Amino acid sequence: MRVTEPPLLSLRGISKRYGAVQALEDVDLELHRGEVVALLGDNGAGKSTLIRVIAGVDPADKGVIEWEGQAVHIRTPRIAQRLGIATVYQSLALCDDLDVAENLFLGRERRRPGVRGRLFRLMDNGGMRAEARRQLDALGIRVPDVRAPVASLSAGQRQTVAISRALLGRPKAVLLDEPTAALGVPQAGHVLDLVDELRDRGIGVILISHNLGDVKAVADEAAVLRLGRNNGFFHVPTTPQDRIFSSIVGATSNA
Template sequence: MTEPPLLALRGVSKRFGAVQALKDVDLEVHKGQVVALLGDNGAGKSTLIKVISGVDPPDKGVIEWEGRAVQIRTPRIAQRLGIATVYQDLALCDDLDVAANLFLGRERRSPGARGRLFRAMDDGGMRREARGQLDTLGIRVPDVRAPVASLSAGQRQSVAISRALLGHPKAVLLDEPTAALGIAQAGHVLDLVEELREQGIGVLLISHNLGDVKAVADEAAVLRLGCNNGFFHVPTSPQDRIFSAIVGATGNS
């Protein structure tokens, strides 16, 4: 029996006042699969990410998670299901160190003095766990006690992805993770995407860079004006066919 998609959207639509942001959108992401979400500015990519992550629930349509219909009305529900999102702005706190950013919102308390109302942060434990997490992913950060403001753009992106993985998600949504990065830094982020796939995590990758898509994606879904405009098997699809779908040529499968 064929395993159902990890995540599936069936006829999802979203309107903001007079603006139809998404119309009858379909999408599937399987375990251990990287799906690129492509489209020009205003195509609906960011809206779709917000729908899946619970920020802006759909007006109609069905979202399926591991083969069953679910309602993702809040980001907390998405997180409980196993969906992690890394937005383009990364949402890192520059004044906090790397370890504190990784554990922001889920800080570890000291194991001592159990039962006390107020317990100190387990800074040492968080730093050790942060170092282990980064080492496992091959993320090179000089010191987990360094403030995030001191890191390069590529290191900051890697820290944001690492933070998303602390919750052991089954799917990760990445919004333009290589935007404004140099070639070497972008390459390392793409290596991280490959690592997520090897761990069996489903990845939905928004990108404008078709070179990055060709490098890591298994499938690509193109949106145009809020609608599906093509699905492509990336390894066998010519780049010009994908580009044509992005800019408005007839959709392809």
Template sequence: MSRLRRKIVIGTGRALALSRGGRTHPRSGLHRGHAASPRSRGEGEVRVTGPPLLALRGVSKRFGAVQALKDVDLEIHEGEVVALLGDNGAGKSTLVKVISGVTPADKGVIEWQGRAVQIRTPRIARRLGIATVYQNLALCDDLDVAENLFLGRERRCPGVRGRLFRLMDTGGMRREARGQLDALGIRVPDLRTPVATLSAGQRQTVAISRALLGRPKAILLDEPTAALGVPQASHVLDLVDELREQGIGVILISHNLGDVKAVADEAAVLRLGRNNGFFHVPTTSQDRIFSAMVGATTNA
């Protein structure tokens, strides 16, 4: 499938709107019809996509006297991009940590592929098939691209060299890294290049590629375009589209409504730790979503 063509409108230092060049969201126009679904309370048309890949039902989290999350619901399906939106302090980061196993929920139910699970550690999340790319990327600047992709999961040489001398299969890791980057359309001329010398956009794509080596079914992207210029941000959004086309569910945490309009199928808004609206992005205006983010409207 050909790459998307985006028309970028610049305003106040950031892209305010990105259009899909005539392409519609996949499966749009079909009605879900499930009254318990969070999206049944949103605007516009919703879609039948079968049971959710990941579902949160009434999730709450408290830190001492601070109620960070209160009865939060969220759903994501295979091959769907859901934008998680909200002002500072809305609870987005806490919700990401709950899903990724960094901070277990105090109460509520998390369902993975239709069955209730307890995600108490990041290892459990990864084992289920949930990957997270945090805003700080967690890359090692002194290591090269291939070494960063395999950081923590290095491969040893086959045979005696690996078992006895514990030598790393550098060539094999570079070949697999090259195949991974090429499959995603990521251009890094030399995999031996230290990550410190890459552009911000390239670093972001390396971090996403590393998360994909574990073959996740869902991936959480925390502000992936926040520190990028318009061309680099557009490339990262193309990558998000590629993930959707591969059937991966994507939760996109972002403050940029232009990015959300460009790639998201659905938007879930948090306000002061609670749900404040679910929206079908292609049929909902940016003003409507923004009003829910800042609390001008209450949609919970």
């Protein structure tokens, strides 16, 4: 008998309310290893709220979340990170005055070996820069100098640095909130190449996007939200783009 591996992440009946506003109601979603799921919907559909639920920023009011087949309670971002969930928000949360390596290791700084029990030890800047260079090269990220301030980078380079920082914790799932928004075509292409690389590494990716061209380029599945509810699930390679668009604007559904 063939044993089917459970989804990496499974959401069932997720609901979230903010005061009088029902942001999510009975939302389902599945993500498997090495799969890119596009999370689509018009403004106010509940996409960002669902990402915050998964990331532990705004825990769900109701519903079940399973991680690798086991029910979990993701009440804080730290719990999500411990499970292996990394999130890259549209704001990126990079520090402009720090260089690329310092941004990658922000909050995970490494120190030089020193006297055991010594309270203060110098930062291992050389080691962090070498590791940053290895990580960026392995991902095909084009940043000429890891000592360059993030403020000097292009928008596309900043986006890829933010994604690379998320990968330092060796996550199993990465949540990307509009990673190609406001990028030119070449820069967006570099980010989409990186999404392909994540899939090839067996990492599950949830991708929020308004760009159906980007979705068609990299996504395996698409889940459409409308007014906080599921409004369609689609196999992206075999589904016409106009059918997905119709679900987004409410003309049709495939729930």
